[in-house]
Each structure stands twice: as C-alpha cells, then as structure tokens.
Amino acid sequence: MAQSCTKHENHACVVCHVGPRSVWHDLDETASALLAGGRRRREYGSGEVVFVQGEQNDGVHCVSGGTVGIRRLDDNGNSVLLELAYAGDTIGYRSFLTGSEHKTSAEALGPSVVCHIDRAAITALLAGNPALGLRFLKRSIGELEHAHDMMFRQATLSNRHKLVHLLLVLVQRHGRRHSNGSQSIDLPVSRRDLASMVGTRHETISRIIGRLETDGVAHFSGRQVTIPSVEALAGEIDRLISA
Amino acid sequence: MAQSCTKHENHACVVCHVGPRSVWHDLDETASALLAGGRRRREYGSGEVVFVQGEQNDGVHCVSGGTVGIRRLDDNGNSVLLELAYAGDTIGYRSFLTGSEHKTSAEALGPSVVCHIDRAAITALLAGNPALGLRFLKRSIGELEHAHDMMFRQATLSNRHKLVHLLLVLVQRHGRRHSNGSQSIDLPVSRRDLASMVGTRHETISRIIGRLETDGVAHFSGRQVTIPSVEALAGEIDRLISA
DNA sequence: GAGCAAAATTGACGATCATCAACGACGATT
DNA sequence: AATCGTCGTTGATGATCGTCAATTTTGCTC
Numbered sequence: 088m089a090q091s092c093t094k095h096e097n098h099a100c101v102v103c104h105v106g107p108r109s110v111w112h113d114l115d116e117t118a119s120a121l122l123a124g125g126r127r128r129r130e131y132g133s134g135e136v137v138f139v140q141g142e143q144n145d146g147v148h149c150v151s152g153g154t155v156g157i158r159r160l161d162d163n164g165n166s167v168l169l170e171l172a173y174a175g176d177t178i179g180y181r182s183f184l185t186g187s188e189h190k191t192s193a194e195a196l197g198p199s200v201v202c203h204i205d206r207a208a209i210t211a212l213l214a215g216n217p218a219l220g221l222r223f224l225k226r227s228i229g230e231l232e233h234a235h236d237m238m239f240r241q242a243t244l245s246n247r248h249k250l251v252h253l254l255l256v257l258v259q260r261h262g263r264r265h266s267n268g269s270q271s272i273d274l275p276v277s278r279r280d281l282a283s284m285v286g287t288r289h290e291t292i293s294r295i296i297g298r299l300e301t302d303g304v305a306h307f308s309g310r311q312v313t314i315p316s317v318e319a320l321a322g323e324i325d326r327l328i329s330a
Numbered sequence: 331m332a333q334s335c336t337k338h339e340n341h342a343c344v345v346c347h348v349g350p351r352s353v354w355h356d357l358d359e360t361a362s363a364l365l366a367g368g369r370r371r372r373e374y375g376s377g378e379v380v381f382v383q384g385e386q387n388d389g390v391h392c393v394s395g396g397t398v399g400i401r402r403l404d405d406n407g408n409s410v411l412l413e414l415a416y417a418g419d420t421i422g423y424r425s426f427l428t429g430s431e432h433k434t435s436a437e438a439l440g441p442s443v444v445c446h447i448d449r450a451a452i453t454a455l456l457a458g459n460p461a462l463g464l465r466f467l468k469r470s471i472g473e474l475e476h477a478h479d480m481m482f483r484q485a486t487l488s489n490r491h492k493l494v495h496l497l498l499v500l501v502q503r504h505g506r507r508h509s510n511g512s513q514s515i516d517l518p519v520s521r522r523d524l525a526s527m528v529g530t531r532h533e534t535i536s537r538i539i540g541r542l543e544t545d546g547v548a549h550f551s552g553r554q555v556t557i558p559s560v561e562a563l564a565g566e567i568d569r570l571i572s573a
Numbered sequence: 574g575a576g577c578a579a580a581a582t583t584g585a586c587g588a589t590c591a592t593c594a595a596c597g598a599c600g601a602t603t
Numbered sequence: 604a605a606t607c608g609t610c611g612t613t614g615a616t617g618a619t620c621g622t623c624a625a626t627t628t629t630g631c632t633c
Contacts, residue, residue, distance in 0.1 A: 223467055576631100
C-alpha cells in the first residue's frame, strides 16, 4: 500500500505543505525536494493504525486527508481519545523530537490519507531550516493550549456541558448545513470514545444523549447527529460564561 | 523590589541556567552576558502575581526559587490551577513565542524568587542560538505530555484516586522524610486549588480528605499532610494499573 | 488582641453517576 | 444464513457528587 510520491500523485501530498497551519508551509526548493524524497503516501481504512503507543518512533506523519484520532491506552484496557488530527496536521513529531517511543497511538477514524516522512529527511530538514523548528514549537504550543482548555473544562463543566461543547467543536469540522438552518454531523467517533473525551462512561453518554433528545436540542441516529439550532446549543454554555 | 543582576547576587540567578532541566543551560559566554544584561531578579511574597492572564507578554520569567502556580480563570470566577513551576522552570514563554497575550496567570504560592528576562534579550538569544529554540520546544513537549497524562487521569480515575495521585506527586517535591518512615508535606495550595486540580468542588475535597483520614492513609492538619506509608498510598493507584 | 474576610468544615438533600446486568442491533467472518 | 464479538441502549441500585446553608477555623489588618 505504501508508495513513493511520484509527480502525478503529488497533488494529494501537497496538502501537507500548503496552508499556514502546516509546519511544512513555505519551504524553499531544496527543502521541498528533500521532503518529497523522504515522503511516502499511504491510504488507511477506517480503524487502521498509523502508529502504536510504545513503538519506537521512525519519523513523523502528516495527515493529508480524513480524520486521525490520537489515543492513549493503559494496561487495564482504558482508552482515551486525546486529540483529533485533520488534513495539514503533523502527528508523531513529539516522540521524534524527544527521541523516545510513541506516547500515544494514532488511528484512522475513517478512510484517510497519511504521509510518512522518514527520520533522515526530517533530521536534514531541521538542520537546514531553523524556521521549521519554530513551526514545530508553535504547533506544540497550540496543542498545549488546547490541552489547557480541555483541563479547564474538565474541572468546571458538567458532563452534559462537556458533551455539548464537544458537539459544537465537531460541528465546526464535520457539520453539514441544511436549508432550514439546522446542521448535521457524521460523528467520526464511537460512543465509547465520546465518553472518554468527556471523561465519563459510555452508559452515561447514552443517557445524556437521551436527555438532549427529549430537550429537543439534538437528535441522534447512530453516528448521525442533527442539531436544529446550533445557536441554541451554544447558548447552554454561553450562559455560564456570560451570566 | 526589582533590581538588576549585579555580580554579588548572581548566585541566585544562576539556578536558572544550571541543571539540564533549564532551557538556559549550557549557553556560551556571549549569550550568558546577553542573558545577564536583560535579566532582573525579584522576590515575590505568597500570593503575589508574576503575570496576569490577558496581559500582553513582555518577556519570559524563570523561577529561581519557591513555587509558582500557573492558573486559568474565566469570567464567572472559576479558577483552575493547571501547573506548578519550580526552580529552573521557565514560564510565560508560550505567549512570548506566539506573540499573544498571556493565556494564564502566574502567582507565587509561597515566598519565591523569579527572574524576568526582557523581550529584546530573548529575541537576540533566540536569533543567535538555534539550540535555545529546540530547548523551548522540548520543554513545551514535556508540558504537553504532562497535560495528556492529566487528561487521561481525569477520564479514568475517581476523584479519590486523582487526589491520591496528586498527593503522591506533591510528596516528591515537598515531602519531608521522618525517622519512622512516614513523610510530611507542606501543601503549597489551598483546598480550593486542590479541588480545581482534581476537577471537583472544595466541599467534595473536604469529604474525600475525611475518608482518607478514617482510612488512616493520610492525616491532614491545615496544609500539613502526614502520610504514614507512601507505598501504601501508591498501592491504591498501582492496583488499578497492574490488576 | 479585636475585628473582619476568606477559607474550611459539616450537614442535608436532590441530582447525577458508576456499576452490573440484560437485551437488541450491527458488522464481520465463516 | 448462522455465528460471534462489539457496540449501543436501557433498567435497577448503591455510591458519589453538587448545591445551599450554617458554622467553625484560619489568617490578616488595624
């Protein structure tokens, strides 16, 4: 399945270094050639694993399309979905930069395309492009602030409000707008993963979903969620912030 | 109170760039001179604020002694203690590097010494020392993994176990060993802050503390905590991991 | 030391949650 | 089509938590 980036398929890989969000943005010609040479594109089916917690790092990955989940596991079978990565996001760079094994697992949450950039290429790129290190730094800082936001919500919001917030985040990425103003989401995650992101059990998520249904603020059908009024849903949380 | 780092008081500032944990470790002579010139040492009393969430960044701070709490607030008066910083830790570097306002507040949790390094000095240092950027990157990655650990615990542990874990972390930093094998801690934080770190209300923390008392695994007297057997306390959590 | 404000504790109560269990739905495999 | 395992939902129950309130303790200022 893995194959080198020949010219005609570069249009897919290009996603990785366009857009200001990508760390590979705006590299010079030599660097771009170096990157293209050390990069391999691969398609992943839903549930396929990109890298596994505990494995030794062998370079970094760049999401080109789809959705990739960053997950942490323990020996008891507990699993927590820590982050979602989308096109343009570089993942697995932490263990690369610290020279350690992967501290998390990454798996495709749907059909996805992920490029792998081998160890030698990034090492060379980092040595020749000081700005690249700063980009990694800014990405890391962004993730850290995201994590702090999460910690703050975990400590201050109820489970219901945490789920509502999660839905509002997901609707921005995965939402489809309907003509009547409502929006629909194809959830990229299972109920169990929703539960781990909210910090509770899946049975509790089921029950909170039931209450959101009866309150009429969201309708669930499998992984399909329809939200009649995103504003009304957002109001549940805004009331806490403004009041 | 703020004063420049003249020679005779440099011994206090030196903490900031000795030890492998500090980002200022192992700078060359020119860089050290630059650092010394842009640095100002200041003592903070308990509760005094180092920088405030929302303020514009004006350089970075380096903890030279004492304990500094990194806190996030919202408009409703909610406060969550996100991190604790100790001698050698650099703080406030995130908003400096992203050029934004401070996303958190920092305050001395006891008598502390903190150096301030002004904007111009770090900018020059970063330009002349590419390795310094990588040190910031590694520090940021370390904090991020710390945050991920926290998120994982928030999602998998009970409040009691989260408090126990917190005590075990604090005993490593603040613990005093007694002759009979027990250890004591002078908690650097209030019960309210303990509660925010665990993700619950202060009344609940009071009650969990009461249960730890009756179970005989820890004794609380104000901010003094005595733990008869740290191993026994650690066993409460290890059982979950190994079993 | 008196006085005050914030912190901490304790009680009571309703709401929410974790757990165990049962069951149906679904997808993958054979 | 039948089987199996996982996922999702629902129910029942005891445990825990959040909230409001009253009270005590602590720490600080004057």
